[in-house]
Amino acid sequence: MQKNWKTSDKMATVGPHVSIITLNMNGLNSPIKRHRVAGWIKEQDPTICCPQKTPLSPKDKHRLKVKGWKTILQANNEQNKAGVAILISDKVDFKAKQIKKDKEGQNIMIKGTLHQDDITLINIYAPNTGAPKFVQKLLTELKGDINNNTIIVGDLNTPLTPMDRSSRQKINKEIIELNEKLDQMDLIDIYRTLHPKTAGYTFFSSTHGTFSRINHMLGNKASINKFKRVEIISSIFSDHNAMKLEIKYKNKAGKRPKM
Incomplete structure (x- = not known):
């Protein structure tokens, strides 16, 4: 019995697994492509999926439907040129x-609670010029x-x-100013922070x-210890690669008293 309590006590301290995937889908008009995307999302099995360039009108929301992800939030314009979305898995308490x-x-922003912890998610698709x-x-x-609980993808x-460039070209004044803004807001590039010497690419x-x-x-800098792993994942249906972030949350369930 004591052994079982120790095992249960150990399990109570393990936080839930949370992963976020972001990818420029480069359009979802083709039924074949939507089928491939749905299969890919199921295979990666993220907690949250944040696609960009999903030019669908509100009435076409069902085209983003993936089994196991009922919560689908999206923002699109009338010309159906841009488009961003946030899909949340049914497996998590959100x-x-x-x-x-x-x-x-x-862009789209959602504030809420994930496993009883506050979280703010922002999904951005910047234009090609003046990004x-x-x-x-x-x-x-x-x-x-x-705030401290914000994740921007x-x-x-x-x-x-x-x-971040294979040409190792110097960054211009606009990018320097953007980095200064990120620093002022205590925001960090999670991939570069966890992989300071790795030249990973997402676009050719x-x-x-x-x-x-x-x-x-x-x-946020204050949440650096929550970020367990971040990696670049190849995709066969887009000219972009995806990024996947794994986050560890502390389980708020109380521990069993030691006997």
Whole structure:
């Protein structure tokens, strides 16, 4: 009996597994592609999936449907050119408190609780031109919503460091200013923080013949110990690679008293 209590006590201290995947889907108009995407999401089995470039109208929301992910939140514009979404697995205890959607389909924010812990998720799809300024302006607008529990993901269309480009090209003034803004808001590039010397890429430009990491996951400095692992995952249905973040949460269930 004592052995069972010790095992139960140990299990009570283990936090729930939470993983977030972000990927530029590069369109979902083809039924075959939607089928592949759904299969890929099931295979990766994330807690939360944050796709970009999902140009679907609200009436086409069902096209994003994946078995096991009933909660689907999306933001799209009338021209169906951009589009972002957040899918949350049925396996987790998530309760939404607040949702903010961009009318242009460039970003979506959701505040809520995940396993009784507060969490704020922001999914961004930055335009191809003027991306650093766009992201900086958006962060300024959302400053009041960003806190220690915020995770920002998406296609920022911006390499944040020279290591994020295969050409090792120096970053320009706009990117320097964006990095300064991230630092002011205590936000870190989770991949670069956990892989300071690894040149991982998420996008290949056939025009320039270069690789870059323009897809990012940002978090608060105070939450660095929560970020267990972050990796780049290849995909066969997009010209972007995905990023996957694993987070560890402390289990709030009380421990059994020791006998």
